[in-house]
Amino acid sequence: xxxxxxxxxxxxxxxxxxxxxxxxxxxxxxxxxxxxxxxxxxxxxxxxxxxxxxxxxxxxxxxxxxxxxxxxxxxxxxxxxxxxxxxxxxxxxxxxxxxxxxxxxxxxxxxxxxxxxxxxxxxxxxxxxxxxxxxxxxxxxxxxxxxxxxxxxxxxxxxxxxxxxxxxxxxxxxxxxxxxxxxxxxxxxxxxxxxxxxxxxxxxxxxxxxxxxxxxxxxxxxxxxxxxxxxxxxxxxxxxxxxxxxxxxxxxxxxxxxxxxxxxxxxxxxxxxxxxxxxxxxxxxxxxxxxxxxxxxxxxxxxxxxxxxxxxxxxxxxxxxxxxxxxxxxxxxxxxxxxxxxxxxxxxxxxxxxxxxxxxxxxxxxxxxxxxxxxxxxxxxxxxxxxxxxxxxxxxxxxxxxxxxxxxxxxxxxxxxxxxxxxxxxxxxxxxxxxxxxxxxxxxxxxxxxxxxxxxxxxxxxxxxxxxxxxxxxxxxxxxxxxxxxxxxxxxxxxxxxxxxxxxxxxxxxxxxxxxxxxxxxxxxxxxxxxxxxxxxxxxxxxxxxxxxxxxxxxxxxxxxxx
DNA sequence: GCCGTTTTCGGCCCGACTGTTTTCAGTCG
Numbered sequence: 001x002x003x004x005x006x007x008x009x010x011x012x013x014x015x016x017x018x019x020x021x022x023x024x025x026x027x028x029x030x031x032x033x034x035x036x037x038x039x040x041x042x043x044x045x046x047x048x049x050x051x052x053x054x055x056x057x058x059x060x061x062x063x064x065x066x067x068x069x070x071x072x073x074x075x076x077x078x079x080x081x082x083x084x085x086x087x088x089x090x091x092x093x094x095x096x097x098x099x100x101x102x103x104x105x106x107x108x109x110x111x112x113x114x115x116x117x118x119x120x121x122x123x124x125x126x127x128x129x130x131x132x133x134x135x136x137x138x139x140x141x142x143x144x145x146x147x148x149x150x151x152x153x154x155x156x157x158x159x160x161x162x163x164x165x166x167x168x169x170x171x172x173x174x175x176x177x178x179x180x181x182x183x184x185x186x187x188x189x190x191x192x193x194x195x196x197x198x199x200x201x202x203x204x205x206x207x208x209x210x211x212x213x214x215x216x217x218x219x220x221x222x223x224x225x226x227x228x229x230x231x232x233x234x235x236x237x238x239x240x241x242x243x244x245x246x247x248x249x250x251x252x253x254x255x256x257x258x259x260x261x262x263x264x265x266x267x268x269x270x271x272x273x274x275x276x277x278x279x280x281x282x283x284x285x286x287x288x289x290x291x292x293x294x295x296x297x298x299x300x301x302x303x304x305x306x307x308x309x310x311x312x313x314x315x316x317x318x319x320x321x322x323x324x325x326x327x328x329x330x331x332x333x334x335x336x337x338x339x340x341x342x343x344x345x346x347x348x349x350x351x352x353x354x355x356x357x358x359x360x361x362x363x364x365x366x367x368x369x370x371x372x373x374x375x376x377x378x379x380x381x382x383x384x385x386x387x388x389x390x391x392x393x394x395x396x397x398x399x400x401x402x403x404x405x406x407x408x409x410x411x412x413x414x415x416x417x418x419x420x421x422x423x424x425x426x427x428x429x430x431x432x433x434x435x436x437x438x439x440x441x442x443x444x445x446x447x448x449x450x451x452x453x454x455x456x457x458x459x460x461x462x463x464x465x466x467x468x469x470x471x472x473x474x475x476x477x478x479x480x481x482x483x484x485x486x487x488x489x490x491x492x493x494x495x496x497x498x499x500x501x502x503x504x505x506x507x508x509x510x511x512x513x514x515x516x517x518x519x520x521x522x523x524x525x526x527x528x529x530x531x532x533x534x535x536x537x538x539x540x541x542x543x544x545x546x547x548x549x550x551x552x553x554x555x556x557x558x559x560x561x562x563x
Numbered sequence: 564g565c566c567g568t569t570t571t572c573g574g575c576c577c578g579a580c581t582g583t584t585t586t587c588a589g590t591c592g
Contacts, residue, residue, distance in 0.1 A: 026575055030564035058565045098590050131589085135582060183592090196592085224580055239592080259592065266576050277577060
């Protein structure tokens, strides 16, 4: 785990412990903020000259961070950790339990972890506690069942289709005038905590009823006039908010978040003697559209994907972020030759159907036997087959390429003579993904510097919620990629989304090039593009930094630039 | 704990819903 990630976890834990101990909410918030800043930091915190120069990190936190860098631990954190049972941090994750109730459970019912909480419920130990009625205990018990069976946040590739389906169903309900997905799905985050739907309607009761009676609903948490919460049988929580039609913009802004972005906007409002909430921006009572609210605050329209309080408040103009319509080619796809399900021709026809001018066939190299990776002699035959199909199809260019393994020592899985015969080389790490930062940086650096490599495919090899992947020194890689004109891939597969958003942002700021590829194995995999686009947009990616947005001839020029 | 174009002290975003109360605390987003 990188130092930044480790420290972010420590500060998050510190904040939770402080909460349980009843410390000031402001102190808790400040600590949470330090954790967030560390999570979003691209460079290794150990390499930062003056830690207090980072906004949100003051003297006290900087001292703790420095202590961790020097010694590998933080004494005040260790003391804090020892002051409460460790299992209480887990208990805080139970829906409906906040710091006050957790403290009460601990001090008055000896609850120290999930198991003892379950036991306390089963033995009736909670029955006589103040403000702990039958319903509250029932709710805790139900949440406990849920946390015991699941846990992770949901990948956007799962959550977005569900959200779209719910939105589509509710849109048909009589009286609905406006309906939108909000929350972290609208912002395109790689994982989603719950689904937020915002609607306005002439018949709020009917909409709420329709929502709570959706086929997949397993539990109804709350069923109010303006807010309903349910859990689906899949475990996902869905919140529906109902607002007046003329307040839709301010409500959409509010419920899209992020929380940090909304705080930023309210602070900007306050500095202008205005007041912003989900009902609008006072004193001029602006609420109909998001655009009007941003305009009254003196800001350009900020797309949902960049609403993370990562500097968007400084924007003078709306950034021109990449869209799916800008994408003109896919440069990382598989066929039957390795582990894909399409022939070369089927792949090209699908690309044509999507309006692409170019498609790259990049099957696996020899070190991927489980994926039917091609030995050099098969690769040579495959190149011939690709050229033949390319000749036979008029309206699309089919590139003969390979997804070549970057071996653990940084060498490539084919020799240079073979690589030189290819139109495009995507070099990707697949195995030995537990290397140290030093080893993985060296490994990827060699591939970036290789003159025959065009793109580094899924640079870290992470699988969301499953595999951490490599943790190379990204600023070093980004700077080398710019220098050697090697593009870094955003693998659009929703399991991967690798590079992740903050590294895309760092690449864009460094002036480097990115690719957004679907890594398609079947025709429907092209639909994953939307997740890569969302990740790109979260990284402030513009079409001019994305090679998939190049016109046909410009792409050809880019491909031969180093050869 | 963090921050500063009135500030190095005194603020720090805000409203809905639930369950338990009988006027509101706690949680959530």
